[in-house]
Amino acid sequence: MWGGRFSAKPDEVMEAINASIDTDKRLAEEDITASTAHARMLADTGILTTDDAEAITEGLKIIQTEIRTGDFPFSKALEDIHMNVEARLRDLIGPAAGRLHTARSRNDQVAVDFRLWVRSACAARAAQVEELMRALLKQAEAHADTVMPGFTHLQTAQPITFGHHLMAYVEMLSRDAGRFRDAERRMNECPLGAAALAGTGFPINRHQTAAALGFERPMANSIDAVSARDFVLEALCATTLCASHLSRLAEEIVIWSSAQFRFVRLSDSWSTGSSIMPQKRNPDAAELVRAKTGRTMGSLVGLLTVMKGLPLAYSKDMQEDKAGAFEAFDALDLSLQAMTGMISTMTPNIARMREAAASGFSTATDLADFLVRELNIPFRDAHHITGAAVKAAEEAGLDLAQLPLSVLSAIEPRITDAIFDVLTVEASVASRQSYGGTAPVRVREQIAAWKDKLQ
Ligand code: ARG
Numbered sequence: 423m424w425g426g427r428f429s430a431k432p433d434e435v436m437e438a439i440n441a442s443i444d445t446d447k448r449l450a451e452e453d454i455t456a457s458t459a460h461a462r463m464l465a466d467t468g469i470l471t472t473d474d475a476e477a478i479t480e481g482l483k484i485i486q487t488e489i490r491t492g493d494f495p496f497s498k499a500l501e502d503i504h505m506n507v508e509a510r511l512r513d514l515i516g517p518a519a520g521r522l523h524t525a526r527s528r529n530d531q532v533a534v535d536f537r538l539w540v541r542s543a544c545a546a547r548a549a550q551v552e553e554l555m556r557a558l559l560k561q562a563e564a565h566a567d568t569v570m571p572g573f574t575h576l577q578t579a580q581p582i583t584f585g586h587h588l589m590a591y592v593e594m595l596s597r598d599a600g601r602f603r604d605a606e607r608r609m610n611e612c613p614l615g616a617a618a619l620a621g622t623g624f625p626i627n628r629h630q631t632a633a634a635l636g637f638e639r640p641m642a643n644s645i646d647a648v649s650a651r652d653f654v655l656e657a658l659c660a661t662t663l664c665a666s667h668l669s670r671l672a673e674e675i676v677i678w679s680s681a682q683f684r685f686v687r688l689s690d691s692w693s694t695g696s697s698i699m700p701q702k703r704n705p706d707a708a709e710l711v712r713a714k715t716g717r718t719m720g721s722l723v724g725l726l727t728v729m730k731g732l733p734l735a736y737s738k739d740m741q742e743d744k745a746g747a748f749e750a751f752d753a754l755d756l757s758l759q760a761m762t763g764m765i766s767t768m769t770p771n772i773a774r775m776r777e778a779a780a781s782g783f784s785t786a787t788d789l790a791d792f793l794v795r796e797l798n799i800p801f802r803d804a805h806h807i808t809g810a811a812v813k814a815a816e817e818a819g820l821d822l823a824q825l826p827l828s829v830l831s832a833i834e835p836r837i838t839d840a841i842f843d844v845l846t847v848e849a850s851v852a853s854r855q856s857y858g859g860t861a862p863v864r865v866r867e868q869i870a871a872w873k874d875k876l877q
Pocket of ligand 1: 442446502503528529532736738740741742
């Protein structure tokens with residue numbers, strides 16, 4: 423490509439370190455789409471003859487077919503996808519191929535190709551996140567009344583419903599989908615036509631190529647256009663946050679499906695066995711969703727590190743922007759599919775969750791609230807009295823609801839047997855009707871609202 427200036431061939435290792443084709447061959451479709459838009463614009467502005475532009479776009483179509491059918495002869499010596507496509511075009515249509523690169527550089531070419539790829543990856547992930555939200559909504563609706571222990575510090579805190587717990591993930595995931603859509607919107611400007619960095623002397627029409635590629639507008643500064651990678655970084659931030667949310671849910675699935683918890687049973691198709699222990703049903707998919715988050719974060723930090731000290735405009739360092747991004751987007755793709763599969767097919771163990779909810783003095787707060795509400799005792803004192811009741815129950819080996827009234831009234835004489843109405847887990851969850859609370863009526867409202875939004 424630049425033989426005019428050089429007399430010796432590149433060293434083998436030079437070629438090896440420079441080549442990116444194994445990674446950026448994934449941009450083949452985008453490269454052809456962007457080149458086609460560029461060629462048409464060059465013809466419309468009179469920079470290329472219609473004949474040449476037609477030969478170029480016809481040749482690009484053939485290349486597209488070759489790529490789709492796996493017949494394209496990728497070559498490492500040709501370094502990257504852009505030069506691979508251009509060289510093949512020359513084989514197919516002859517010297518007119520050399521006119522495609524008029525008023526363009528690989529710097530704006532790679533920027534537009536990658537932007538197109540990341541933009542559609544963001545849209546795809548947002549849609550997948552919404553699929554998972556739908557799966558969670560279904561389970562939440564089926565279990566709006568299923569009582570489970572809510573935890574803080576992984577210690578039993580207060581009874582909640584399984585539906586309420588799942589809806590917390592629906593909220594998180596909706597922000598993740600929103601971040602993908604925000605990123606998509608913000609990156610929707612076209613770098614093509616920035617050329618190497620300074621723009622071009624040819625009378626190109628950047629508005630035309632921007633529109634042809636579905637961008638809102640051309641990027642306003644040619645230097646920024648070729649040197650910006652925050653569009654990838656922002657998408658990787660969204661990816662990492664989403665992955666970290668999936669990782670928390672994955673961790674809960676691991677805990678819930680353990681023999682000690684038995685809150686949920688994963689379906690056979692989402693469990694794995696052990697080669698030595700016949701009793702095992704391992705949650706491997708959940709563990710891998712959890713683990714993939716680490717590499718995804720690595721991709722984000724990796725690219726931030728590549729970009730943080732780079733002077734404007736393009737530096738070859740930026741070629742290292744793709745591998746991590748592809749890996750992160752692929753990992754999230756698989757993770758979202760796996761999570762949707764696990765969630766929609768898991769079976770919550772209603773009896774076991776209720777039993778766990780009723781243990782661990784989970785209604786102690788309800789007892790304290792009763793003392794405040796019915797006996798007008800200040801909350802701090804009520805907290806103290808309830809602590810004594812918990813201690814007595816613990817010593818007697820009973821739950822709070824099983825304590826005889828005589829024990830309770832020995833601690834606080836004004837307590838009546840009305841107390842037993844608030845000490846059941848059902849009464850506890852039903853009472854928490856504050857906005858956003860765990861009461862089934864509130865949770866059902868949220869479920870209905872989300873079902874509406876996700877229609
Ligand atoms: N393969 C390169 C990349 O991904 C394309 C841009 C090369 N530009 C250059 N001036 N060497 O970044």
